[in-house]
Amino acid sequence: MKILVTGGAGFIGSNFIHHILNKYSDYEVINLDKLTYAGNLENLKSVENDSRYSFVQGDILDRELVEDLVSKVDKVVHFAAESHVDRSITDASSFIQTNIVGTQTLLEAVKKFPQVHFHHVSTDEVFGSLQFDEQPFNEKTPYDPKSPYSASKASSDHLVRAYAHTYGLKVTISNCSNNYGPYQFPEKLIPLFITNLMSGQKVPVYGDGLNVRDWLHVADHCEAIDLIMHRGELGETYCIGGAAEKTNREITDLILKTMCRDENWINFVADRPGHDRRYAIDFSKLKNELGWQPKIKFEDGIAETVKWYQENEAWWQKLKKI
Numbered sequence: 065m066k067i068l069v070t071g072g073a074g075f076i077g078s079n080f081i082h083h084i085l086n087k088y089s090d091y092e093v094i095n096l097d098k099l100t101y102a103g104n105l106e107n108l109k110s111v112e113n114d115s116r117y118s119f120v121q122g123d124i125l126d127r128e129l130v131e132d133l134v135s136k137v138d139k140v141v142h143f144a145a146e147s148h149v150d151r152s153i154t155d156a157s158s159f160i161q162t163n164i165v166g167t168q169t170l171l172e173a174v175k176k177f178p179q180v181h182f183h184h185v186s187t188d189e190v191f192g193s194l195q196f197d198e199q200p201f202n203e204k205t206p207y208d209p210k211s212p213y214s215a216s217k218a219s220s221d222h223l224v225r226a227y228a229h230t231y232g233l234k235v236t237i238s239n240c241s242n243n244y245g246p247y248q249f250p251e252k253l254i255p256l257f258i259t260n261l262m263s264g265q266k267v268p269v270y271g272d273g274l275n276v277r278d279w280l281h282v283a284d285h286c287e288a289i290d291l292i293m294h295r296g297e298l299g300e301t302y303c304i305g306g307a308a309e310k311t312n313r314e315i316t317d318l319i320l321k322t323m324c325r326d327e328n329w330i331n332f333v334a335d336r337p338g339h340d341r342r343y344a345i346d347f348s349k350l351k352n353e354l355g356w357q358p359k360i361k362f363e364d365g366i367a368e369t370v371k372w373y374q375e376n377e378a379w380w381q382k383l384k385k386i
Contacts, residue, residue, distance in 0.1 A: 071144030078107035156212035200344035245282035271335030273313035280306030305345025
């Protein structure tokens with residue numbers, strides 16, 4: 065099998081490429097990545113000479129390039145996206161271009177090669193914000209995005225479904241909760257806190273620190289996508305959660321404890337505009353239909369992640385300056 069992975073030099077995409085090449089000896093992967101600030105070929109150093117892996121630097125907005133690559137593969141797994149909420153609040157234009165127009169460019173290519181299966185990787189943020197007493201998001205939850213980032217991802221989800229319905233494309237969609245693990249760009253909460261503490265800086269906690277997210281280790285996420293890609297029902301959406309709802313303050317305290325720091329290392333800062341209060345995922349469909357559930361306990365995953373950043377300081381030091 066030959067797979068085109070878009071955004072494969074990013075955090076989740078690079079972990080997925082490692083997962084596929086480690087698990088399937090007869091699979092080939094083409095990695096298409098523009099190498100923006102969040103794309104880093106250092107993430108794939110260990111596979112760059114693997115004959116089953118090839119890298120193409122390019123933009124998913126490049127119709128000719130995308131069509132050529134799609135013509136060569138059996139599946140497309142679409143990770144490429146602008147994903148940082150704070151950046152979308154400052155300037156949403158790149159989010160519209162990459163997340164919406166880029167997805168449409170890929171779908172147009174798949175339309176010309178309808179035997180290709182297109183898996184679209186999305187987020188739980190498209191569902192909006194939950195109150196503390198509300199039931200978690202599931203595949204039937206109405207869309208209610210609250211930031212320019214989540215609105216752009218919601219738009220791309222709708223495009224994928226519309227193209228599948230109108231043109232009969234073979235698609236699947238997954239909406240995941242917050243990921244963490246190795247190779248995550250250090251602007252995101254968990255690696256930001258770890259690398260700040262390693263650099264002797266305090267950790268910035270928004271508002272009261274009581275915003276809740278469900279956390280999913282990237283290795284569990286890759287397993288879920290692998291399963292959906294092979295056994296998921298075409299046209300269906302699957303929610304992927306980590307069964308680990310935590311407040312930002314709980315995460316902060318766990319990281320501080322793991323790194324032998326106290327609460328004096330916390331710097332409470334003004335809250336993010338329109339900050340969603342709570343996300344939570346009900347992944348029972350994925351569990352009941354495909355037998356998936358997360359394997360990595362959050363506390364163990366955090367300990368492993370702290371260790372990874374401690375052992376890979378050269379990897380993240382240069383990224384902190386971007």
